[in-house]
Amino acid sequence: MRHWLVITLMFLSSFAVSQKKNSNEELPKLQRLNADQVNPQIDPCTDFYQYSCSKFFAANPIPADRASWGVAGPLQEWNEAVMRQSLEAAAAKKQGRTAVEQKIGDYWTSCMNESTVETASAKAFQLELKRIDDLKQRSQLADQLAHQHSTIGSAWAVDDNATFAPMFGFTALQDYDDAQKTVGQFDQGGFALPGRDFYLSDEAKSVEIRKQYVTHVTNMLKLAGESPSQAAADAAVVLQMETDLAKAAMDAVKRRDPKNINNKLTLAQIQKLTPSFDWQRYLTLIHASAQQTFLVTSPDFFRGLEQAIRQHPLAHWKVYFKWQLAHDSAPYLGKAFVAENFNFFSHTLSGTPEEAPRWRRCVHSADNALGEALGQVYVARAFPPDSKERVLRIVKAIEGALDQDISNLSWMTAETKKQGSAKLHSILDKIGYPDKWRNYSAVEIKPDTYLENVHRATAFEFNRWVQKIGKPIDRYDWTMTPPTINAYYDPQFNTINFPAGILQPPFFSSDADDATNFGAEGAVIGHEITHGFDDQGRKFDAKGNLHDWWTAEDAKNYDERGKCISDEYTQEIPEAGVKQNGLLTQGEDTADNGGIYLALIGLENTLKQQGKTLETKGDDGLTEIQRFFLSFANNWCEELRPEIMRTVVLTNPHSLPKYRVNNTIANMPEFARAFGCSKGKPLVHENACRVW
């Protein structure tokens, strides 16, 4: 429950970019709303998404090395180009490099030199495989797991459905009942497919994907040195073991409710859940401090893990670790590993036809490993202080809008309003980049050891999380890097976080009018603020504690409104071939609906100060409110390949872009008025939902 991400499905797909461009060429042009982009052939009251986006889609087919493409595509390319130029400059500099330039420059060199990757990384990988071969008894599982978590993958990074790491995840988190305390959390995990349904569903498409997955695991084990027959037998073992773990895992809808994952257990109790695993040994090896209690997201999962440890002999666990090691290491190994990994995860699961060029993969690798070193250079170039000031003004206008909204609500009692307002006023707004940059001096980076650089950067980051446990909290720490095109709300810190990467066109432009900026960035800001008050966020108080501050009557009213949203979004998604579960997406859908309302109120108040109204017409012939809605929809002009659409609908708590636009505005009479949509039109919902 670290955060709820706002958007950008594009980044679920593998990194990609159209071929072309070496870094000395001009940067791609950043686009923002262009009113000529609407398609007059389409009725805005029937399909506002296609009305706003179809001309863009026709002119901008998805590039072959992307799983999706949209108006934010040029921004992605721009960010990548800026990072690339910074990395190349740092790598080329001969003398007087700063500490940051040494780290990012040598990291870049180690990644870009494919011939040393084929040799040096392969050698380092062989040593890791040998470690697994040398395991003698099951009691060493904790040793191997501690080592793997500390060298490769992201065992600290809790995802929507699980932590994608071998066996389970381990991280630091605020105590749900006392957000001033940082405790250790064990999370379900251990499988590599995107969610437990991928293992358990009998649906034909899922069965087919599992078949392809077994082939992929077989190929990876062959690359790791196994004979074809051994690899095929071992891949079947891997699928069985991951299925055992997936079966034991909590499902995604139940997991959304923080009450279900707030299980505090002592080490002795955890040892009882999974007696065959040496928990104390694992904690000692990763240098975690002694703790009274830990959070265990799903005790049932750890009971299932016990079953799996007992049922499977050591030989199976060696195969499992080998596969997980190869899976996590693949992006940092030679061409054959990269291609096989791409072929299943980016092609089969996401639909991307072609692999991204090496430089693009190295940019993302550097951002992932040394994000706040690379981010300093990015921010210096991309996010001037006056942009930060203007964004802050929009944030304040939207927080003011929620304050106004809360005080006007007809369905909430004064008591709950007081608490809600207090929570709103306690939000910490974090804009662009951290006040204090992370110090990477402990990470050794050399120009000729790519995989080992990744091992050392992983060790640093995992340890950084582990060492938070038992220490005072730090609300100023970030879990996204500055160039990231995304944003998040953290319910336990009660912070909203907007990296500089999303404070660029088409989301925010320093030269755009207020209606354009409020419709785009404003709705994103409103979305994040609303997360503090969505169906799960509302359960946390101003201090970030999981504490019920609602009167029973207000909670009941809230739930009725929430159900309207979850019912509305429980719908067939024909283009993805699956049905959406509105209970999985309820929080995000609530944030989308609240976000645009708050942005609209914020815009109206801002215009009032300038002597204008929402109906004031501009030089482009549009009223302020029309431009606001067009800018909102423009933000979401993004096409996805069917493969990734299916994966998203089945596992992701966000609705697809089309529904983020059409469902949201169909709930707003303000939209119907702005575009003259009469009753009975598809985008005029008779039973319009509204929470915030």
Ligand SMILES: [Zn+2]
């Ligand atoms: Zn969100």
